[in-house]
Amino acid sequence: xxxxxxxxxxxxxxxxxxxxxxxxxxxxxxxxxxxxxxxxxxxxxxxxxxxxxxxxxxxxxxxxxxxxxxxxxxxxxxxxxxxxxxxxxxxxxxxxxxxxxxxxxxxxxxxxxxxxxxxxxxxxxxxxxxxxxxxxxxxxxxxxxxxxxxxxxxxxxxxxxxxxxxxxxxxxxxxxxxxxxxxxxxxxxxxxxxxxxxxxxxxxxxxxxxxxxxxxxxxxxxxxxxxxxxxxxxxxxxxxxxxxxxxxxxxxxxxxxxxxxxxxxxxxxxxxxxxxxxxxxxxxxxxxxxxxxx
Amino acid sequence: xxxxxxxxxxxxxxxxxxxxxxxxxxxxxxxxxxxxxxxxxxxxxxxxxxxxxxxxxxxxxxxxxxxxxxxxxxxxxxxxxxxxxxxxxxxxxxxxxxxxxxxxxxxxxxxxxxxxxxxxxxxxxxxxxxxxxxxxxxxxxxxxxxxxxxxxxxxxxxxxxxxxxxxxxxxxxxxxxxxxxxxxxxxxx
Numbered sequence: 281x282x283x284x285x286x287x288x289x290x291x292x293x294x295x296x297x298x299x300x301x302x303x304x305x306x307x308x309x310x311x312x313x314x315x316x317x318x319x320x321x322x323x324x325x326x327x328x329x330x331x332x333x334x335x336x337x338x339x340x341x342x343x344x345x346x347x348x349x350x351x352x353x354x355x356x357x358x359x360x361x362x363x364x365x366x367x368x369x370x371x372x373x374x375x376x377x378x379x380x381x382x383x384x385x386x387x388x389x390x391x392x393x394x395x396x397x398x399x400x401x402x403x404x405x406x407x408x409x410x411x412x413x414x415x416x417x418x419x420x421x422x423x424x425x426x427x428x429x430x431x432x433x434x435x436x437x438x439x440x441x442x443x444x445x446x447x448x449x450x451x452x453x454x455x456x457x458x459x460x461x462x463x464x465x466x467x468x469x470x471x472x473x474x475x476x477x478x479x480x481x482x483x484x485x486x487x488x489x490x491x492x493x494x495x496x497x498x499x500x501x502x503x504x505x506x507x508x509x510x511x512x513x514x515x516x517x518x519x520x521x522x523x524x525x526x527x528x529x530x531x532x533x534x535x536x537x538x539x540x541x542x543x544x545x546x547x548x549x550x551x552x553x554x555x556x557x558x559x560x561x562x563x564x565x566x567x568x569x570x571x572x573x574x
Numbered sequence: 575x576x577x578x579x580x581x582x583x584x585x586x587x588x589x590x591x592x593x594x595x596x597x598x599x600x601x602x603x604x605x606x607x608x609x610x611x612x613x614x615x616x617x618x619x620x621x622x623x624x625x626x627x628x629x630x631x632x633x634x635x636x637x638x639x640x641x642x643x644x645x646x647x648x649x650x651x652x653x654x655x656x657x658x659x660x661x662x663x664x665x666x667x668x669x670x671x672x673x674x675x676x677x678x679x680x681x682x683x684x685x686x687x688x689x690x691x692x693x694x695x696x697x698x699x700x701x702x703x704x705x706x707x708x709x710x711x712x713x714x715x716x717x718x719x720x721x722x723x724x725x726x727x728x729x730x731x732x733x734x735x736x737x738x739x740x741x742x743x744x745x746x747x748x749x750x751x752x753x754x755x756x757x758x759x760x761x762x763x
Contacts, residue, residue: 402592410627428663435629443593520630520670 281313281345286337288323292330294533294564298540301337301556314344320361321353328454328473329533329564331366331396335452336477338370340559348375365396369452393420393455393470399438400450409435412455416470420457426569429524430455430470433565436517437474443517444488445478445560452476466571469530475562481536496539497553504534504543521565528567536561578744578763579617583609585636588626594635602636610641610653616744618654618762625687627663634671643677645741654741654762657694660684665694672696681740683762691763693742704733705742705761713760715750734759 286303290296305312318338326334341347352358362380393415399405409431416427434453441451453474460467478484482499485491493499506519522543525532533542537560540553583606585591590598610619621637637657644650660668665684672680673696681695683705691709693702707722708714714722720730734757737743743759750756 401589402596403589405592406589406627424662425666428666431663432629432667436631439593439629439631443595516630516634516671516674519674523670 281315283315283317284341285317285319287319290323291325291327292320292323292334293325293327294329294535294540294542297330297333297535297562298552298554301554301558304554304556306556312344314341316341316345316347317350318347319350321350323352323357323361324354325357326361326364326366327564328456328471329475329562330473331364331454332452332473332475333535333558333562335366335369335396336475336558336560336562338374339449339477342371342373346373346375348377351376351378351380363392363395364454369396369398391420391457391459393457394453396452396454398450398452400442402439402442404450405435405438405442408438408453416457422457422468422470423569426528426567429527430472430567433521433524433567434472434474436521437472437563437565440517441474441476441478441561444481444484445476446484447476447478447560449477464572467568468571469566469568472565473562475560477560480559481534481539481561496537497541498539500534500536500539500541504532504541525565525567528569530565530567532566533564534561535563579614580620581609581613581617582620582622584622584624585626585628587624588628588632591632591636592629594631596632599632599635603640606636606641607644610644610650610655613653615652616654618656620656620658622658623660623664625659625661627661628667630667630671633664633667634675637682638668638671638675638680642672642680642682642741643675646677646680646739648739652744654744655682656762657682657684659687660692660694661686665692668694669696679740681742683742685763695740695742701733701737701742704737708743708759709761709763713758715756715758717756719759 286300288296288300338347352361367380394412397408399408412434413427413431416422416430417424438451438453451474455470455472457470481503482493482496485499493502503518504522522532531544538555538557586598586602591602613619641655679696681693681697684692684694686692693705716727716731716734719734720727738745744762745757745759747755748758
């Protein structure tokens with residue numbers, strides 16, 4: 281049995297996931313046996329994308345053998361991780377060392393929009409969308425247009441999972457609000473993470489539109505640029521998310537199997553992908569707005 | 575204008591038609607398409623959205639790429655559609671779907687929960703102001719619009735004809751001076 285250790289040092293966000301994945305054996309074969317340790321001891325932050333991707337990774341690796349997770353050492357980070365409820369959505373065979381205990385993490389900025397949530401139906405998605413809109417507008421004082429648009433982006437990303445992923449376990453979503461101060465200006469942004477362990481963008485485009493793309497990277501790029509919307513057979517959802525992202529000077533990053541493509545205003549930016557294989561599609565969307573004063 | 579014949583239709587709840595491929599979405603698309611085609615000339619179909627929040631894909635499938643596109647592409651002349659109990663959220667999604675449509679411009683009259691009229695669509699401010707002016711006035715000719723907005727007569731004519739073509743105004747001909755014919759335009763409601 282091959283031993284594999286994946287370490288998270290610092291942030292588990294889009295670049296952090298790729299750094300972690302570089303320790304994953306390339307071209308993991310179905311008959312390989314692995315003993316995997318995911319070492320989160322030196323993690324300092326889990327963003328929504330990092331959380332949904334971690335769940336996909338663990339579900340993927342447990343097919344090859346036992347998975348143990350070394351919990352974050354920093355008490356605040358450990359509490360945040362426990363409060364995210366990711367562990368509730370992992371196979372029970374995954375062990376945490378030391379065991380996670382939710383010690384009542386206090387978010388001083390009242391910034392939790394939505395803890396780790398599974399969905400497998402349209403009714404679930406509408407519930408998620410409306411829950412987030414309500415929290416953003418009523419508890420986090422976000423402008424109503426912003427709350428609506430973020431709800432739309434979240435809903436469309438989740439709906440894409442049901443429409444395209446073919447993952448019997450459905451998908452998961454997380455949302456978190458952050459605030460940065462720059463002089464007298466406050467920059468607010470919410471990050472959405474939506475993920476699944478399904479067939480991925482390239483296979484989905486092939487199944488649905490008989491499209492042939494040479495690799496995951498070009499399939500993701502085509503999907504983000506509205507490939508299926510232009511085909512006149514639907515596909516407005518992702519195009520709508522991209523429009524919303526641009527409207528809020530935001531950013532969208534999409535990982536699917538081995539590809540990773542990010543877009544921030546105004547042009548496509550290519551992030552280096554580790555090239556490691558991870559099932560399904562994981563998406564991060566960040567939308568920004570500013571306020572003045574303390 | 576004569577009394578308007580009206581037909582009402584209620585959309586299914588959003589959880590039943592959240593995706594293009596949901597059976598309720600497909601059934602609604604077919605039913606709405608048939609209803610509009612069966613309307614007598616000059617009649618109005620009022621689609622009740624029930625104060626629910628719908629997302630872009632089902633709205634496109636059931637309404638935008640369906641009945642609104644048919645009207646705007648002149649397949650259904652002199653038939654009109656109005657949406658009722660339309661939330662702010664749904665109006666934004668409708669507009670987003672219209673902007674992505676290959677047939678442009680598209681627009682529709684939408685009433686919110688309080689009965690307030692909104693022009694939802696990919697239209698400029700001039701078109702919106704024209705409809706608001708006509709709604710206050712009741713009906714008008716191109717000459718009257720030209721005078722009110724300080725436009726040339728052809729410009730006023732074009733503006734009204736364009737709004738009629740996408741189903742935002744109704745019109746009827748009447749005799750003008752010296753035996754000529756002119757159109758009298760009015761809001762669809």
